[in-house]
Amino acid sequence: xxxxxxxxxxxxxxxxxxxxxxxxxxxxxxxxxxxxxxxxxxxxxxxxxxxxxxxxxxxxxxxxxxxxxxxxxxxxxxxxxxxxxxxxxxxxxxxxxxxxxxxxxxxxxxxxxxxxxxxxxxxxxxxxxxxxxxxxxxxxxxxxxxxxxxxxxxxxxxxxxxxxxxxx
Numbered sequence: 713x714x715x716x717x718x719x720x721x722x723x724x725x726x727x728x729x730x731x732x733x734x735x736x737x738x739x740x741x742x743x744x745x746x747x748x749x750x751x752x753x754x755x756x757x758x759x760x761x762x763x764x765x766x767x768x769x770x771x772x773x774x775x776x777x778x779x780x781x782x783x784x785x786x787x788x789x790x791x792x793x794x795x796x797x798x799x800x801x802x803x804x805x806x807x808x809x810x811x812x813x814x815x816x817x818x819x820x821x822x823x824x825x826x827x828x829x830x831x832x833x834x835x836x837x838x839x840x841x842x843x844x845x846x847x848x849x850x851x852x853x854x855x856x857x858x859x860x861x862x863x864x865x866x867x868x869x870x871x872x873x874x875x876x877x878x879x880x
Contacts, residue, residue: 761823761861768824768859769867769879775801775818780875783838791847793835794857796826808840823862830855844875 776792782805783790793802799820804813820826836853837845844853854873860866868880 758863761863762865764821764823765859765861765865765867768821768861769869771818771820772801772826772857772859772869773877773879775803775816776869776871776877778816779803779805780838780842780844783840784842787840789840790838791835792838794826794829794831796829796834799825801826820859824859825861827858827860827866829857831857838875842875844871844873 779790779792782788782803786805786807788808789806791804791806793804794800795802801818801820803816803818805815806813831853832846832848835847836855837847839845845851846853852873853871855871857869857871858866859869869877870880871877
């Protein structure tokens with residue numbers, strides 16, 4: 713019986729000594745986490761900028777499509793204005809009977825801006841049938857709005873003469 717209890721004590725002592733992690737093991741794990749973070753963080757930052765750029769392009773497209781639908785639904789003229797300085801897309805629905813305008817503003821996502829537009833005066837109008845019209849000469853309008861992010865990447869929202877939009 714005496715030999716049995718000494719075996720238990722030795723086993724308990726050995727378990728005490730080997731349980732847990734050594735300082736070297738912890739340092740190795742921390743170093744591995746640091747290396748993985750150093751590789752992943754720049755990729756996450758680039759992904760975030762591209763994600764915001766795609767989101768801004770979709771918001772501009774949605775503002776244009778929403779203005780077209782409002783023109784058809786309310787049988788009214790709808791003006792779409794691109795304000796690069798304020799980073800906004802503004803739509804104004806003009807009631808034909810009363811002449812009262814109702815405005816909607818879409819603010820672009822942080823880190824993105826309107827780089828350029830091919831619309832005269834950075835604006836165009838949808839008639840009551842949803843056809844885009846140039847404000848200056850009442851001809852059919854077609855054009856492109858280019859949005860960019862702080863890293864220089866850009867996307868274009870293209871509107872055809874029929875009012876259909878796509879993102880390139």
